[in-house]
Amino acid sequence: MHDTLFGYRLPDFTQELISLRLTALGATEKPVFVELPFMGEDATPAVKGKRPIYYEGKWYEVPIYAGPRLGNGNRVAGPDIVEEPTTTILVPGDWQLTCDRFGNYLVYREGVSLKESFRQIGVTL
Incomplete structure (x- = not known):
């Protein structure tokens, strides 16, 4: 498959599977989603440092956030990592990026609703 898609393959190379999606049918218990406590919009406690990045033709000194330390309600305005x-x-x-009550990251354009941001990139909610 890789050979067909990308024009080469490395048969002796060990592969690492990072992400897998699966659709299945069956009887399961109803999942329990644990809601995180609201932490407020301030994500400053998750900053682990700063780093220069080159973005759209310019250098920026941007904050680097430790994702596992972001909590429900934390909001991060770009550019950042x-x-x-x-x-x-x-x-x-x-x-900007907002961490929701389940720990998901919602990334959307500033000044544009989340629903409109998704519509602009072809995602229907």
Whole structure:
């Protein structure tokens, strides 16, 4: 498959699966979603440092947030970076990131509703 998509393959290379999606049908117990306590909008306690980044033709000194320390209600205005153990998220300059009550990150344009931001990139809520 990789050979077909990208034109090469590395048969002796060990693969690491980072993300997998699965759709299944079956009887299960109703999942319990744990709601995080509201922490307020201030995400300053999650800042672990600053770093220069080159973004859209300019250098910026941006805060680096430790993702696991972000909590319900914390809001981050770009440009900045959120680091998670398995990924790094760049929040562009005219976007913001909010952590919801379940620990999900909602990233959307400043001044534009979340629903409208999703519509602009082709996602229907």
